[in-house]
Amino acid sequence: MGVSGEFYDVIIVGGGVIGCSAAWHLLGRNDFDGRVLVIEKDSSYEFCSTALSAASIRQQFSTPINIEMSGYGIEFLRNLKRDVDPDADIALHEKGYLVLATPDGRDILTHNHQTQLAHGADIAWMEPGELKAKYPWMSVDDLSAGCWGRTGEGWFDAYSLLQIFRRQAKLRGADIVEGEVSALLRDGNRVTGVTLADGRQFSCGTVINAAGTGATKVARMAGLDIPVEPRKRCIFVFNCRDAADIVATCPMLIDPSGLYFRPEGDYFITGIQPPADRDGECWDFEVDHSLFDDIIWPGLYQRCERFEAVKVINSWAGHYAYNLLDQNAIVGPHPDVPNFLFANGFSGHGLQQSPAVGRALGELVATGRYQTLDMSVFGYQRVRDNAPVRELNVI
Incomplete structure (x- = not known):
């Protein structure tokens, strides 16, 4: 027709x-x-x-083409003013991802790290002692290693x-x-x-x-x-007076539990994929505050005891266009x-x-x-x- x-x-x-x-x-x-x-x-x-x-970019993927796509992406973001718009300002913070692994995840982290290096990513391998030296506020007793993006990773204004x-x-x-x-x-x-x-x-x-x-x-x-179907992801902004000095050096931290957090101005943002029985197709934008209370806050405290007293000051829900395959x-x-x-x-x-x-x-x-x-x-x-x-x- x-x-x-x-x-x-x-x-x-x-x-x-x-x-x-x-x-x-x-x-x-x-x-x-x-x-x-x-x-x-x-x-x-x-x-x-x-x-x-959560407006971030990383090289730490396991699939080579994903690494290469983000490699082009970070160069594009760095050169926005030159190549796209001289007035562009996306507040790019290239402070890296820090992907952590327990002993059970060490082999996968090793394989991923080798793949990333082979495709040009600038990712540093860190043993627990090195993690503790660089991030003294971090609890590392359960960790086997971590990978940190020295360059090419961070966050920006989406x-x-x-x-x-x-x-x-x-x-x-x-x-x-x-x-x-x-x-x-x-x-x-x-x-x-x-x-x-x-x-x-x-x-x-x-x-x-x-x-x-x-x-x-x-x-x-x-x-x-x-x-492809929508999956809801909730993001929480929290304040922690006892952790104010962490903001300047904190990367985008990816915990073995799936929890993530990173600085956002003077605060932090955090989130986690919901448990499988709470992660079906979803079209609403209601924030699931129980995620923070029941899963995120205990995880934050486990990784950094200085997150014992935190206050959520903002939250929102967005959707992933989730490929079920x-x-x-x-x-x-x-x-x-x-x-x-x-x-x-x-x-x-x-x-x-x-x-x-x-x-x-x-x-x-x-x-x-x-x-x-x-x-x-x-x-x-x-x-x-x-x-x-x-x-x-x-x-």
Whole structure:
């Protein structure tokens, strides 16, 4: 079935950081002179995963392509002022991740560390004595080792990066409209256009699904399916007067329990993946305060006794677009519908991988192939084959 309405060479469904990065990268290519439309259902981004994330970047993955994607990502963030926007300010704090392991996790940490070094990451191995010397406030009795990112890891202002991509994509010629996609139209093995809930229609040459937690819904409009659903993640900001001096030297600490914490201004932020029986598909944004009381605070105290007296001063909930297959992204065209491209299921990695994925999508649209990082390992075929690419470091 055809569709009437204004024609765009590329329509991107989802105007978050992935969608806007794709638009910016594509429109900056010398070999692409088409028209790009970005459709975002809520330009306030109130419930956008990017704006509600812990806003960090790391090299400490177990999958080589994830390491390489974040390698490009950190260089991109470092050079934002030079390459993207001279007024850019994302408050990048390159203080590193510190991933800790008990004796049971030492072999996995060793394997991951070797993989990271082999792919150019600047990660230091630390024995318990070295950890205690560098971080005297840390309890290390149960630890076997830790890995710390000397460079290339840290945190930044996620909302600012999103707005920079959005603004600069518009300056390069992208049209960005607010609206919710209600239908995708297909003619045989091609998507021919989109319909919005308000009745507007646009025809297209290519569709990129960058709809975040709504990715499965969008895919189904084209008669396709992906194993992606929203999973709620709660973030807590806490104050600890007895730990004020820790702020200056504290990295993003990843505890063996899955708990994380890092500085946020004069305070700290923290979170943890909920227990499996409390971590199903979720669309609400209600903060689960029992997570902090029952799991997070005891874990904080176990790792640092100076966190005995803490006060939660803010909290919020956001969503991961969680890939049920393997917690890795699904990127690239559908085998049966080659002009429908996925950029979905990042499972918490989307913000830090947005520069690399945006570049990759630009390459696919303009040339039909990857030119820099080969992301074919994240293609849809593995979903069809039920062949997961496991990422061991999911936070």
